[in-house]
Amino acid sequence: MPPLLIWDFDGTLAHRPGLWSGALLDVLDQQRPGHGVTLEALRPGLAQGFRWHRPEQAHPRQTHPDAWWAELDHVFLAAYRGAGVAAADAAALVPLMRAAYLAPAAWRLYPETLPVLRVLQSRGWRHVVLSNHVPELEQVLDALGLTPLLDTVYTSAALGWEKPHPEAFRAVLRAHPEAAPVWMIGDSLTADVQGAGGVGLPAILVRSGEQSPHVSADLWGVLRLVGTPDVSARP
The missing domain is CATH 3.40.50.1000 (HAD superfamily/HAD-like)
Incomplete structure (x- = not known):
């Protein structure tokens, strides 16, 4: 056997350096240089909202990737807003998170x-x-x-x-x-x-x-x- x-x-x-907050920061660095936001400011907003924060619950199997990522839009938005990013900027940055997190170079x-x-x-x-x-x-x-x-x-x-x-x-x-x-x-x-x-x-x-x-x-x-x-x- x-x-x-x-x-x-x-x-x-x-x-991935910085994990999810690192990806949020990468997007900020690319799109809003000189923003002044730190990893520490972003982390609190990521303490809940992911499926693995609720491991006792079953989730839909074979969820389409688009739908899986859409579940996290409010999490990323809250993290940006909690770190002081303006609402309009945060809303514009969230759709860029998927590509940033998956980037092979990261x-x-x-x-x-x-x-x-x-x-x-x-x-x-x-x-x-x-x-x-x-x-x-x-x-x-x-x-x-x-x-x-x-x-x-x-x-x-x-x-x-x-x-x-x-x-x-x-x-x-x-x-x-x-x-x-x-x-x-x-x-x-x-x-x-x-x-x-x-x-x-x-x-x-x-x-x-x-x-x-x-x-x-x-x-x-x-x-x-x-x-x-x-x-x-x-x-």
Whole structure:
């Protein structure tokens, strides 16, 4: 039975500097240079309104990407207005958020992501991504060069469930009934570690200062924790 690793994406394999507030700021920088707004001023407006803020609720499956993004218009508008952006400017900036967030140049792979995935793949491990993310997650992964290393990509925008809900993990397990062992790797104690534990999966917490039975500061530690050490692969 082939072993399977379920990877979170954002904050685990790659990151977008500033996250959602960074994208809001990017749009401001491009469209209203000299605006004076900071990341810290934008963040409070993003504390609610995303589907993953309500993981206990089921959401429509296979939502059209346009409809998924339209759900966030009021969130982005509130964040801009809360940071002091004029109403007319905020309304003009919101439609630009989608392209800004998805821009390939805005995303950064962690330096060890590709070598670690390649070593694990060479040892027989299969990789899938399970992430609370946008409908276009596969496009982002492809732009980062991850597609050849992945069997399947599961984004919550299509699943209809957000981690840590058990149904998000069960969707992966149902699609890979023969896989064993199966591990979850992610940077969130709640969404990744506790969520995986809810369906009986072990998990590795990475890039986090929180405590968990299996912890690693980076992805190199995953090799040891899943029983595939390869010291020669590490620079």
